[in-house]
Amino acid sequence: MNSNPIAWFEIYVQDMPRAKAFYEAVFQCELTHLPNPNPETCPDLEMWAFPSSMENYGATGSLVKMPGCPSGGNSTLVYFSCEDCAVEAARAAANGGSICMEKMSIGDYGFIALVSDTESNMIGLHSCDKPCVNGAGSSLDS
Numbered sequence: 001m002n003s004n005p006i007a008w009f010e011i012y013v014q015d016m017p018r019a020k021a022f023y024e025a026v027f028q029c030e031l032t033h034l035p036n037p038n039p040e041t042c043p044d045l046e047m048w049a050f051p052s053s054m055e056n057y058g059a060t061g062s063l064v065k066m067p068g069c070p071s072g073g074n075s076t077l078v079y080f081s082c083e084d085c086a087v088e089a090a091r092a093a094a095n096g097g098s099i100c101m102e103k104m105s106i107g108d109y110g111f112i113a114l115v116s117d118t119e120s121n122m123i124g125l126h127s128c129d130k131p132c133v134n135g136a137g138s139s140l141d142s
Helices: 016-027 085-094
Strands: 008-012 032-034 046-049 060-065 079-081 098-105 111-116 122-127
Touching: 016 046, 016 060, 016 085, 085 098, 085 111, 085 122, 098 122
Parallel strands: 008 060, 079 122
Antiparallel strands: 032 046, 046 060, 098 111, 111 122
8 A cells, every 4th residue: 555545534424414514613614515426326315525635635525424324333433633623522512512532642643532423423533733753643732
């Protein structure tokens, strides 16, 4: 493998308006509607993508509502880069989610916090106050 291992992520949801509002409030961004790539096979598929840039480091992904794909209870954890993960954790709690683990140090790798969204999905938040080991993280943290 010669590239970063994650190319795309999907967070499955049941209530798209609620989930979309949660993520837009927590990360203070606007999600973009993605057209259904195959409406004949999966007519009820709905996707909203996180902002992305092909020139910047990191993977992007989307919220997905698809019959047969329940939210919550998954065993994969996606970490979002943040300026200060405590700020986004507080926003998560203020917007219908909950804090599972408050901001904690992970040494040379920065800080993490864990939150649950409005659909019972756990997500990770990562921030770093300096260039982290192996280039992980590039944001500022206080």
